[in-house]
Amino acid sequence: MTTVATELFALDAAAQDLLFREAHTAHAFTDEPVSDEQIQAIYDLVKYAPTAMNQSPLRIVLVRTPEAKERLVGHMNDGNKAKTAAAPLTAILAADHEFHEHLPRLFPVYPTAKDMFAANDEARVGSAQMNATLQAAYFFLGIRAAGLAAGPMAGYNAEALTKDFFGEGKHSVLAVVNIGKPAEGAFYPRGERLAYDEVVTSV
Amino acid sequence: MTTVATELFALDAAAQDLLFREAHTAHAFTDEPVSDEQIQAIYDLVKYAPTAMNQSPLRIVLVRTPEAKERLVGHMNDGNKAKTAAAPLTAILAADHEFHEHLPRLFPVYPTAKDMFAANDEARVGSAQMNATLQAAYFFLGIRAAGLAAGPMAGYNAEALTKDFFGEGKHSVLAVVNIGKPAEGAFYPRGERLAYDEVVTSV
Numbered sequence: 001m002t003t004v005a006t007e008l009f010a011l012d013a014a015a016q017d018l019l020f021r022e023a024h025t026a027h028a029f030t031d032e033p034v035s036d037e038q039i040q041a042i043y044d045l046v047k048y049a050p051t052a053m054n055q056s057p058l059r060i061v062l063v064r065t066p067e068a069k070e071r072l073v074g075h076m077n078d079g080n081k082a083k084t085a086a087a088p089l090t091a092i093l094a095a096d097h098e099f100h101e102h103l104p105r106l107f108p109v110y111p112t113a114k115d116m117f118a119a120n121d122e123a124r125v126g127s128a129q130m131n132a133t134l135q136a137a138y139f140f141l142g143i144r145a146a147g148l149a150a151g152p153m154a155g156y157n158a159e160a161l162t163k164d165f166f167g168e169g170k171h172s173v174l175a176v177v178n179i180g181k182p183a184e185g186a187f188y189p190r191g192e193r194l195a196y197d198e199v200v201t202s203v
Numbered sequence: 204m205t206t207v208a209t210e211l212f213a214l215d216a217a218a219q220d221l222l223f224r225e226a227h228t229a230h231a232f233t234d235e236p237v238s239d240e241q242i243q244a245i246y247d248l249v250k251y252a253p254t255a256m257n258q259s260p261l262r263i264v265l266v267r268t269p270e271a272k273e274r275l276v277g278h279m280n281d282g283n284k285a286k287t288a289a290a291p292l293t294a295i296l297a298a299d300h301e302f303h304e305h306l307p308r309l310f311p312v313y314p315t316a317k318d319m320f321a322a323n324d325e326a327r328v329g330s331a332q333m334n335a336t337l338q339a340a341y342f343f344l345g346i347r348a349a350g351l352a353a354g355p356m357a358g359y360n361a362e363a364l365t366k367d368f369f370g371e372g373k374h375s376v377l378a379v380v381n382i383g384k385p386a387e388g389a390f391y392p393r394g395e396r397l398a399y400d401e402v403v404t405s406v
Contacts (some may be wrong), residue, residue, distance in 0.1 A: 008244040010350030015218035020251045020341075040399050041211040047396040048223045050343065052357040054394040060403045068406040102401075106394055127357075130336055130377070137340030138223075140253065147213030154255040154330075165406070174333070191257040191309055193250040196243050198305075200263045203271040203368070 019144050024187040026149035027083050029180030034089040036062070038146055039179075046142035051131040053107040057099035058135035061092040061165055071164055076176070077155035087151065087178035093139065094162070094171040095132035097125050129172055136175050143179055149186060151178035222347050227390040229352035230286050232383030237292040239265070241349055242382075249345035254334040256310045260302035261338035264295040264368055274367055279379070280358035290354065290381035296342065297365070297374040298335035300328050332375055339378050346382055352389060354381035 009016060017023075039062060051057070063072050072092070073085045084090055100117035107113055117124040136152075143150040153176045162173045212219060220226075242265060254260070266275050275295070276288045287293055303320035310316055320327040339355075346353040356379045365376045 008241055009248070009348050010221055011218055011348035012215070015214055016248055016348065018213055020248050023251065025253045036405070038211055039403060043399050043403060045212070045219055045223050047402075048226065048393075049340070050228045050353075050355055052355075054396075056397050056402075058402065062403060062405040064405045102397065106397070109391075130332075130357075133333055133336040134340040134343075137252070137337040138344070140337075141341070141344065145212050145214035145219065150253075152253055152255075154333075188312075190251075193257075194259050194305065194309070196246050199250075199259075199261065200242060200246060200265060202239070202265040202267045 018147075019141050023144050024149070024182075024190065026151045026178065026180070026182040026186040027188065028183040028186040029087050029149070029151075029178065030183045032088060032181045034148065034179050038148070039089075039091075042139065042142040042146050045145065046135070046138040049135070049138040051134055052127060053103065053110065053113055055099050055103065055127065055131050056106060056135070057096045057128040058132040058139070059094045059096045059166075059171065060139070061094070063090045063092065072161070072176070075157045075161040075164065076153070077157075080153045080155050080176075083151065084153070084176070084178060088180040089178070091139075091177050091179060092161070092165055092173055093132070093136045093175045093177060094166055094173045095125075095128040097128050097170050097172070099128050099131075100124060125172070129174065133174055136177075140177065143177070148179055149182040153177065221350075222344050226347050227352070227385075227393065229354045229381065229383070229385040229389040230391065231386040231389040232290050232352070232354075232381065233386045235291060235384045237351065237382050241351070242292075242294075245342065245345040245349050248348065249338070249341040252338070252341040254337055255330060256306065256313065256316055258302045258306065258330065258334050259309060259338070260299045260331040261335040261342070262297045262299045262369075262374065263342070264297070266293045266295065275364070275379070278360045278364040278367065279356070280360075283356045283358045283379075286354065287356070287379070287381060291383040292381070294342075294380050294382060295364070295368055295376055296335070296339045296378045296380060297369055297376045298328075298331040300331050300373050300375070302331050302334075303327060328375070332377065336377055339380075343380065346380070351382055352385040356380065
């Protein structure tokens with residue numbers, strides 16, 4: 001059934017399976033640790049994927065200490081507490097509202113970009129959230145590329161979590177993601193996806 | 204320099220290069236057409252990547268007719284008009300604010316999800332935009348997986364574009380993306396990326 005489709009790709013079928021077709025959100029993990037070296041390799045791969053004006057607003061906090069994990073778990077919704085507490089590594093993904101400070105270096109072709117964003121808080125925060133969300137998606141796929149499973153979660157007290165880990169006003173948390181090797185029973189059955197004709201139209 | 208990093212991956216080095224390391228946003232394309240079959244193959248691959256509650260809010264309009272292309276170009280910022288007019292295919296990516304209508308089918312494990320979102324417009328629209336943005340990122344990488352180049356753009360009159368192609372109030376346009384085989388001179392020099400230590404911290 002997927003034979004025809006895979007032939008249309010430059011990406012080999014094994015890679016398609018690894019990143020998309022056979023990959024699932026994980027809800028349980030083995031005890032095998034996830035190293036900083038692995039996260040750095042993932043970041044150094046997915047950092048190349050595009051953001052508007054190369055603004056790169058994603059910031060990542062790796063929750064390594066038991067004390068920090070306990071604080072994090074306290075902010076998660078009840079249904080996410082146990083699996084977050086048990087995951088070998090949990091990362092907090094946030095948008096940096098002050099990404100524009102780096103634009104003279106990241107996007108030198110447009111020298112006034114920094115000032116343009118500095119003058120418009122609403123546009124700046126919206127752009128940070130949108131582009132950091134793109135980068136969150138790249139990061140999820142990067143986790144899979146590293147042979148690990150990702151368990152992204154949106155169920156937490158966003159205000160309290162942001163304040164606790166980033167202070168006030170300069171970041172917004174976009175997702176919390178558990179990372180590790182999937183344990184037995186890690187995956188729920190695949191949910192139905194919308195059909196092509198429900199999503200894509202031509203004009 | 205990338206040798207050590209590639210060894211940490213389950214994804215082979217050629218796939219890493221195709222999707223991330225050697226891929227660039229394209230600003231010019233050959234005349235080679237992009238078929239509906241290719242877009243369907245891309246969608247049928249990237250549809251499996253995760254969204255919150257499998258809500259799958261991304262909607263895609265393929266701009267196929269000269270009349271629709273002309274309308275679209277009229278909404279683009281000046282710097283994006285010529286390359287959009289010349290691209291073999293342009294897609295408009297939008298968030299469907301009424302994604303919750305599909306939740307009983309897409310996420311049957313949580314039967315009250317549809318009503319929860321129906322009761323909270325702000326949460327529903329925010330969730331649609333966030334999760335459709337994740338799916339936009341998956342779609343960009345899917346374009347690359349198909350051996351094509353993506354030229355995503357954020358520079359357009361969002362309000363007028365949304366109204367013209369989706370009517371009022373039920374969608375928000377998130378990105379416009381040119382799709383095709385890159386022409387000579389399609390790529391600008393790679394912009395600098397933030398270093399790992401500027402993005403990732405541990406607590």
